[in-house]
Ligand SMILES: NC(=O)C1=CN([C@@H]2O[C@H](COP(=O)(O)OP(=O)(O)OC[C@H]3O[C@@H](n4cnc5c(N)ncnc54)[C@H](O)[C@@H]3O)[C@@H](O)[C@H]2O)C=CC1
């Protein structure tokens with residue numbers, strides 16, 4: 674991608690996408706990141722050789738794509754301060770913020786802009802991200818391809834036609850790395866109780882998750898069948914899976930993911946007022 678991409682905000686999510694982009698071969702010369710604090714930018718400059726700036730408006734003036742990657746709570750102030758620069762340049766805007774509606778973001782930036790809302794996740798850092806994307810009516814085909822190219826550099830891309838579905842994407846992939854990290858913690862704790870050294874239990878649990886995901890992605894069988902293939906009748910897995918089902922794992926996942934999606938829509942109500 675020869676387009677100049679500027680990340681407004683250089684935290685966990687921007688850092689993950691930038692790291693993944695560079696890993697996939699995008700030139701650091703085409704990437705800029707901004708933050709009010711040079712303490713955050715200096716390591717990115719030194720480690721990844723990207724451009725950095727503390728002035729958002731100046732950074733926008735040279736960009737083809739502007740990725741909004743600050744916390745939702747400060748987004749309004751950040752957008753309004755760079756509004757004139759955005760209107761002068763009219764780049765493709767890509768927001769990765771949870772909750773905030775495209776129309777509100779566009780309005781804060783002065784209106785009539787091509788804007789893609791994206792819900793990514795941090796495994797983008799290792800090229801294994803999973804992102805949902807939604808385009809507003811001003812986004813043309815070339816800009817849609819550009820957003821796809823940007824996010825495909827760091828993982829899987831799924832477009833949704835209904836913006837409200839991004840809340841579901843947040844529950845299924847945006848927030849979901851944390852569910853698996855929690856599972857790793859729980860599996861390690863139990864592995865230790867069962868006598869394994871902590872690092873052995875951790876490595877085995879993580880490698881097993883990687884193997885299960887890789888196997889399910891490359892198989893033409895559905896996960897239920899792959900699960901049954903591990904469950905020998907009267908064997909060990911059957912005992913564990915029966916326990917998970919009886920203890921309500923499906924209900925717990927449904928409640929947690931619904932709470933996640935509800936929070937995204939609540940954030941839109943709290944922060945997305947125009
Ligand atoms: N962390 C995650 O797993 C995911 C985060 N997101 C979204 O990404 C966005 C950023 O989240 P994180 O990276 O986790 O937060 P973070 O707190 O790690 O990063 C935010 C960055 O914004 C910078 N910043 C603060 N004020 C600024 C300003 N005026 N101008 C430019 N930069 C400024 C901060 O220095 C910081 O580097 C949020 O909107 C969040 O909803 C979306 C999907 C996943």
Ligand SMILES: O=C(O)[C@@H]1CCC=N1
Pocket residue numbers: 771843847848
């Ligand atoms: O927890 C959050 O609000 C952000 C959005 C999705 C993942 N992290």
